[in-house]
Amino acid sequence: xxxxxxxxxxxxxxxxxxxxxxxxxxxxxxxxxxxxxxxxxxxxxxxxxxxxxxxxxxxxxxxxxxxxxxxxxxxxxxxxxxxxxxxxxxxxxxxxxxxxxxxxxxxxxxxxxxxxxxxxxxxxxxxxxxxxxxxxxxxxxxxxxxxxxxxxxxxxxxxxxxxxxxxxxxxxxxxxxxxxxxxxxxxxxxxxxxxxxxxxxxxxxxxxxxxxxxxxxxxxxxxxxxxxxxxxxxxxxxxxxxxxxxxxxxxxxxxxxxxxxxxxxxxxxxxxxxxxxxxxxxxxxxxxxxxxxxxxxxxxxxxxxxxxxxxxxxxxxxxxxxxxxxxxxxxxxxxxxxxxxxxxxxxxxx
Numbered sequence: 001x002x003x004x005x006x007x008x009x010x011x012x013x014x015x016x017x018x019x020x021x022x023x024x025x026x027x028x029x030x031x032x033x034x035x036x037x038x039x040x041x042x043x044x045x046x047x048x049x050x051x052x053x054x055x056x057x058x059x060x061x062x063x064x065x066x067x068x069x070x071x072x073x074x075x076x077x078x079x080x081x082x083x084x085x086x087x088x089x090x091x092x093x094x095x096x097x098x099x100x101x102x103x104x105x106x107x108x109x110x111x112x113x114x115x116x117x118x119x120x121x122x123x124x125x126x127x128x129x130x131x132x133x134x135x136x137x138x139x140x141x142x143x144x145x146x147x148x149x150x151x152x153x154x155x156x157x158x159x160x161x162x163x164x165x166x167x168x169x170x171x172x173x174x175x176x177x178x179x180x181x182x183x184x185x186x187x188x189x190x191x192x193x194x195x196x197x198x199x200x201x202x203x204x205x206x207x208x209x210x211x212x213x214x215x216x217x218x219x220x221x222x223x224x225x226x227x228x229x230x231x232x233x234x235x236x237x238x239x240x241x242x243x244x245x246x247x248x249x250x251x252x253x254x255x256x257x258x259x260x261x262x263x264x265x266x267x268x269x270x271x272x273x274x275x276x277x278x279x280x281x282x283x284x285x286x287x288x289x290x291x292x293x294x295x296x297x298x299x300x301x302x303x304x305x306x307x308x309x310x311x312x313x314x315x316x317x318x319x320x321x322x323x324x325x326x327x328x329x330x331x332x333x334x335x336x337x338x339x340x341x342x343x344x345x346x347x348x349x350x
Contacts, residue, residue, distance in 0.1 A: 004077035048330040107344030111308035115283035137200040203293035210275040211321035215339040220272040221321035225261035
């Protein structure tokens with residue numbers, strides 16, 4: 001089986017390894033200071049799939065659809081492993097690439113266009129989940145500075161760009177405790193991201209990541225928890241952009257994953273049921289991640305995000321849960337490819 005691992009990195013030179021030293025920091029690092037290198041990680045994916053018998057190669061389309069179409073006509077891959085997340089710096093165009101794959105009747109991995117578009121719109125996702133009785137934090141969407149900022153929500157609040165993912169636009173100042181801080185942060189979102197601001201009640205408690213694996217009959221892999229116990233007092237217990245992507249930031253080293261999370265059976269089963277409800281409601285498939293908070297106040301679960309096509313690097317959250325469930329890295333990658341291949345084959349038959 002021939003597999004094209006397709007991604008979109010317009011400035012690959014930005015990922016050249018930088019020489020960084022722990023002595024430059026005012027805290028003790030827990031993880032490597034080099035951070036992630038997507039380009040080498042895509043090559044690792046191709047190597048892993050090659051070990052399963054696939055003829056796998058990588059393709060950077062660099063914001064050029066013709067690059068993909070020419071390669072597809074030349075190499076005729078059986079499956080496109082879709083890792084395109086951004087197109088011309090617009091997250092909302094992520095769904096459009098899969099739309100083209102649909103029109104071409106190409107077998108591809110991960111979520112379809114409608115699911116990607118739905119999850120990109122955080123407020124739409126929350127409305128869908130709420131109609132099913134799935135708890136999400138109370139929220140308001142703010143589109144103008146002219147409106148009243150008396151929102152009827154309980155502080156502290158968290159302010160996010162409404163259409164971003166991967167924690168883009170979320171940092172320590174995203175948590176606000178009063179109306180002046182709220183206005184300042186909303187204005188920051190407007191100016192920096194040119195989109196509405198989503199304002200939610202901040203749920204104080206434990207943060208859980210639920211990896212959902214499969215197509216027709218998805219399963220929930222062992223639950224992972226983000227341990228904030230080492231976070232210093234000056235940083236809020238959140239998975240900020242810096243915590244995910246900046247190895248020189250203290251938050252990166254103080255958000256420590258624990259898998260499996262220590263949960264009582266009742267809470268674990270409820271979380272698993274909610275995660276499956278979420279992915280079915282928004283239509284993600286193959287591999288997804290549902291982020292939740294377990295409230296310290298009332299011990300209830302609240303869904304924060306539904307993430308289609310989460311990070312699949314070997315040390316990332318999804319693969320951590322897969323490994324805990326007994327799936328090796330190469331086996332997990334091959335199963336995702338097989339989901340796509342079988343789905344497309346069945347669709348062609350019908």
